[in-house]
Amino acid sequence: MSTALPGRVLAVEGLSKTFPGTRALVDVSLHVRRGEVHALLGGNGSGKSTLIKVLAGVHRGDPGGTIDVAGETVASDAVTPAWASRAGLRFVHQDLGLFDALSVAENVFAGRPYPRRRGRIDWRRTRRQAAEVLGRLETDVAPERPLAGLRPAERTLVAIARALHCGEGEERSVLVLDEPTAPLPGHEVDVLLEAVRRLADAGEAIVYVSHRLDEVLSVSDRVTVLRDGHRVAERPVAGLDEATLVGDIVGASLDRVYPEMPPPRLGEPVLSVRGLRGGPVRDVSFDLAPGEVLGIGGLVGSGRTTLLELLFGARPRDGGEVRVEGRAATLGSPRDGMRAGLAYVPEDRARDSAFLDLGIPENMSAADPARYWRGGRFRHRREREDARADAEALDIRAPSLAAPLLQLSGGNQQKVVLDRWLRRRTRVLLLDEPTQGVDIASRAEIYQQVRRAVADGAAAILVSSDFEELAHVSDRVLVLAGGRVVAEREGDVTRDWVTRQAYEGQGDRR
Amino acid sequence: MTTIGERASDMIEARVTEPAAAKRATGPSRSSALLGLAERYALVAFLGVLLIVFAVLPATSETFLTAANLRNVAANESVIAVAALAAMVPLLAGQFDVSIGAVLGMAQIAVASAMAHGVPLTGAIAIALACALVVGAVNGWLVAYLGVNSFIITLATATLVGGLVSLYTHDQVILQGVSQHLVDFGSGNLLGVPRVTWLVALVALLVAYGLGWTLQGRRLVSVGSNARAARLVGMPVNRIMLASFVVAALLAGIAGVLQVARTGTGNPQIGNAYTLAALSAAFLGASTIRPGRFNVPGTIIGVAFVAFSVNGLTLAGAADWVDPVFTGTALGVAVALSTVLGRRRGAQRVI
Numbered sequence: 001m002s003t004a005l006p007g008r009v010l011a012v013e014g015l016s017k018t019f020p021g022t023r024a025l026v027d028v029s030l031h032v033r034r035g036e037v038h039a040l041l042g043g044n045g046s047g048k049s050t051l052i053k054v055l056a057g058v059h060r061g062d063p064g065g066t067i068d069v070a071g072e073t074v075a076s077d078a079v080t081p082a083w084a085s086r087a088g089l090r091f092v093h094q095d096l097g098l099f100d101a102l103s104v105a106e107n108v109f110a111g112r113p114y115p116r117r118r119g120r121i122d123w124r125r126t127r128r129q130a131a132e133v134l135g136r137l138e139t140d141v142a143p144e145r146p147l148a149g150l151r152p153a154e155r156t157l158v159a160i161a162r163a164l165h166c167g168e169g170e171e172r173s174v175l176v177l178d179e180p181t182a183p184l185p186g187h188e189v190d191v192l193l194e195a196v197r198r199l200a201d202a203g204e205a206i207v208y209v210s211h212r213l214d215e216v217l218s219v220s221d222r223v224t225v226l227r228d229g230h231r232v233a234e235r236p237v238a239g240l241d242e243a244t245l246v247g248d249i250v251g252a253s254l255d256r257v258y259p260e261m262p263p264p265r266l267g268e269p270v271l272s273v274r275g276l277r278g279g280p281v282r283d284v285s286f287d288l289a290p291g292e293v294l295g296i297g298g299l300v301g302s303g304r305t306t307l308l309e310l311l312f313g314a315r316p317r318d319g320g321e322v323r324v325e326g327r328a329a330t331l332g333s334p335r336d337g338m339r340a341g342l343a344y345v346p347e348d349r350a351r352d353s354a355f356l357d358l359g360i361p362e363n364m365s366a367a368d369p370a371r372y373w374r375g376g377r378f379r380h381r382r383e384r385e386d387a388r389a390d391a392e393a394l395d396i397r398a399p400s401l402a403a404p405l406l407q408l409s410g411g412n413q414q415k416v417v418l419d420r421w422l423r424r425r426t427r428v429l430l431l432d433e434p435t436q437g438v439d440i441a442s443r444a445e446i447y448q449q450v451r452r453a454v455a456d457g458a459a460a461i462l463v464s465s466d467f468e469e470l471a472h473v474s475d476r477v478l479v480l481a482g483g484r485v486v487a488e489r490e491g492d493v494t495r496d497w498v499t500r501q502a503y504e505g506q507g508d509r510r
Numbered sequence: 511m512t513t514i515g516e517r518a519s520d521m522i523e524a525r526v527t528e529p530a531a532a533k534r535a536t537g538p539s540r541s542s543a544l545l546g547l548a549e550r551y552a553l554v555a556f557l558g559v560l561l562i563v564f565a566v567l568p569a570t571s572e573t574f575l576t577a578a579n580l581r582n583v584a585a586n587e588s589v590i591a592v593a594a595l596a597a598m599v600p601l602l603a604g605q606f607d608v609s610i611g612a613v614l615g616m617a618q619i620a621v622a623s624a625m626a627h628g629v630p631l632t633g634a635i636a637i638a639l640a641c642a643l644v645v646g647a648v649n650g651w652l653v654a655y656l657g658v659n660s661f662i663i664t665l666a667t668a669t670l671v672g673g674l675v676s677l678y679t680h681d682q683v684i685l686q687g688v689s690q691h692l693v694d695f696g697s698g699n700l701l702g703v704p705r706v707t708w709l710v711a712l713v714a715l716l717v718a719y720g721l722g723w724t725l726q727g728r729r730l731v732s733v734g735s736n737a738r739a740a741r742l743v744g745m746p747v748n749r750i751m752l753a754s755f756v757v758a759a760l761l762a763g764i765a766g767v768l769q770v771a772r773t774g775t776g777n778p779q780i781g782n783a784y785t786l787a788a789l790s791a792a793f794l795g796a797s798t799i800r801p802g803r804f805n806v807p808g809t810i811i812g813v814a815f816v817a818f819s820v821n822g823l824t825l826a827g828a829a830d831w832v833d834p835v836f837t838g839t840a841l842g843v844a845v846a847l848s849t850v851l852g853r854r855r856g857a858q859r860v861i
Contacts, residue, residue: 312742314741314742333744334741334742334743334744335744335746337744338743338744344742346742351736351738351739352738352739352742353739353742353743354736354739355732355735355736355739355740356735356736357735357802357803358731358732358735362728362731362732366732366739366740366743366745367743367744369725369728369729369732370725373724373725373728377719377723377724378722378723378724378725378727378728380723420743
């Protein structure tokens with residue numbers, strides 16, 4: 001039925017997807033024409049990524065809908081990765097999946113048969129074909145260059161070239177770009193956007209998933225907005241402004257009423273940050289009052305994680321001043337941060353915080369093993385006793401105290417990691433996505449412990465992509481965009497408010 | 511609040527302090543505990559079996575379990591034992607040091623040559639250890655601060671040191687001038703046990719203490735477990751890594767001095783062969799006592815295992831090829847096993 005419309009190459013009709021407990025997509029439709037860039041927008045949890053995953057065959061849709069690619073229709077519960085690939089759907093994910101050690105040409109051909117001559121790889125033809133695909137993107141990246149030396153935008157172009165190359169010779173391919181500009185620095189974004197525009201002008205159909213409204217407005221022809229699993233709008237971009245889009249994404253009419261600055265709390269700030277710069281963080285200033293939990297919201301790439309790293313000393317700062325309880329802190333290393341009274345629970349537990357093959361006592365004392373180093377020997381027994389007491393207090397479940405941390409659930413691992421900082425005299429607790437991969441019960445326990453930790457005049461900064469959680473747990477929320485604080489609100493914070501500020505704030509990113 | 515606390519403590523009691531209850535709840539049965547025990551003492555048991563076999567085997571029963579033979583093995587293996595302890599330290603930090611043998615050879619030449627030039631024994635030992643320390647510091651600095659791959663860079667320093675030794679000695683064995691005190695120490699017994707074995711015991715205790723009972727040891731193990739996490743809890747990761755190479759080189763230096771004590775000469779041909787023997791013993795050791803992790807008793811057992819099996823086979827008149835085939839097979843099996851066990855425990859692979 002959808003094939004009747006000329007130029008339409010991708011048509012999703014009546015697509016629903018139910019996960020146990022939630023309906024991620026409800027009767028969603030999406031129509032993409034040949035030669036257009038079609039933006040797909042939506043806040044966290046809107047169903048955007050679910051839609052992409054159904055298209056890719058990663059998730060199976062509920063029965064009842066259809067997906068049509070260039071006239072080939074399939075039931076929504078019958079999409080497989082093989083079908084998606086055959087039908088001409090090409091995906092470039094945020095993690096580009098490139099090989100640093102290989103050349104550009106080899107990356108373009110990765111996973112595809114190389115041209116051969118007499119049984120051997122025909123390198124000349126390989127390079128020529130790679131150059132042809134890259135040429136369509138009008139980039140002058142030489143095919144023989146090692147990938148490792150490429151600029152971020154060029155890397156993305158290589159990933160796109162690979163996706164295009166897969167569909168070469170097929171007139172019906174649809175290119176899905178998932179947040180392609182998220183890892184790019186501002187000046188690189190234009191390079192990519194131009195290439196995307198040119199591809200569309202040359203007849204390619206492109207689904208462009210992004211958080212960046214300015215990009216969406218500048219590069220796309222039409223836009224589909226999802227909210228809470230529903231398609232809430234499909235609009236042509238011509239004549240559209242950011243305010244309308246934010247309205248679509250958040251769902252309420254737009255009121256640009258900025259709240260008054262909250263009244264200053266009593267007492268000297270525990271943490272005082274002025275003009276902090278480094279990496280994607282451009283200029284951040286704020287004060288943290290005793291007993292306060294400050295939430296930090298923002299989209300991917302807004303500088304949230306970097307801000308915590310800068311404060312802890314895990315990343316060198318380019319400028320700015322940080323004071324802890326009035327004293328200027330030199331933050332050249334995590335040691336400096338700890339000495340100043342800061343504690344950092346990083347986002348990626350396995351990579352950055354857990355000693356997975358060591359036991360609970362070792363993990364709990366990791367931030368201060370010296371306390372057990374008394375009189376020329378390490379007091380293992382006292383360490384175990386303390387660990388047992390803390391495990392009880394935090395309701396940590398483990399096969400045994402000595403069991404390697406690997407054997408604990410994510411929530412229990414996180415409680416162990418948190419405990420190592422609660423033991424110290426911590427003034428400011430920096431938490432990066434502390435409840436990621438953590439079960440509900442542990443989540444509650446973690447927040448209870450954070451509250452308890454700040455009760456004596458310490459403070460905490462909480463970074464979370466779950467804006468709902470952010471709104472509930474924090475006393476005050478700052479929203480970051482493009483490395484700056486773009487909004488602040490104390491009390492009465494809602495998920496929608498954070499989402500709106502995060503989108504609106506990114507306007508002047510470049 | 512108290513009720514939650516009490517409930518929590520009840521659960522912990524059940525989970526943490528009573529393994530039996532925990533087992534019931536989480537699944538693993540008694541057999542898995544037995545399996546753990548078997549893992550832990552497999553190499554020890556195997557060593558015991560080996561001793562019994564050689565003690566009763568007609569070809570070896572007369573000589574194998576004699577005091578003279580045991581003393582001989584213990585004394586001969588002292589050098590490898592100390593070298594294996596040396597190799598273990600960087601391995602615990604997740605790094606390879608394949609210059610152990612070369613440093614051992616260099617220290618040997620340094621101590622012998624210094625004595626040949628009239629330097630007194632203590633001075634000569636100091637010179638040898640200082641040379642070793644320099645190489646260890648260079649290795650450690652390159653690995654820790656420049657981030658060079660430890661296997662490759664220590665291969666480079668090993669080659670370089672070997673070349674310098676050759677240049678210095680013109681490949682001539684240093685036969686003269688070795689202090690008689692040192693030679694006496696190398697061949698004498700104390701309380702019926704070779705003096706060098708006492709020294710090995712002392713070194714092993716010191717290393718075990720350093721790794722297991724000091725703050726620095728804990729830090730070393732943490733760095734080996736997860737260097738990024740160690741940095742983010744404020745540990746001086748680079749310094750710890752550098753120190754592990756310095757300690758390894760110092761121990762290799764001691765092993766070199768022991769070698770001179772045993773042979774009474776400084777032989778420029780000796781060196782690199784010890785690297786493989788030392789690493790083998792350390793890896794064998796990681797398969798026992800604390801499976802999946804390098805540990806001192808395990809390493810010593812690893813050395814003893816290889817030593818006694820080779821000794822028994824030699825006494826039995828086995829052909830030359832039997833010994834390397836046996837040792838190679840044992841190492842292969844043990845390392846494969848300990849890798850699998852280590853992975854199950856969440857250890858990162860060494861390379």
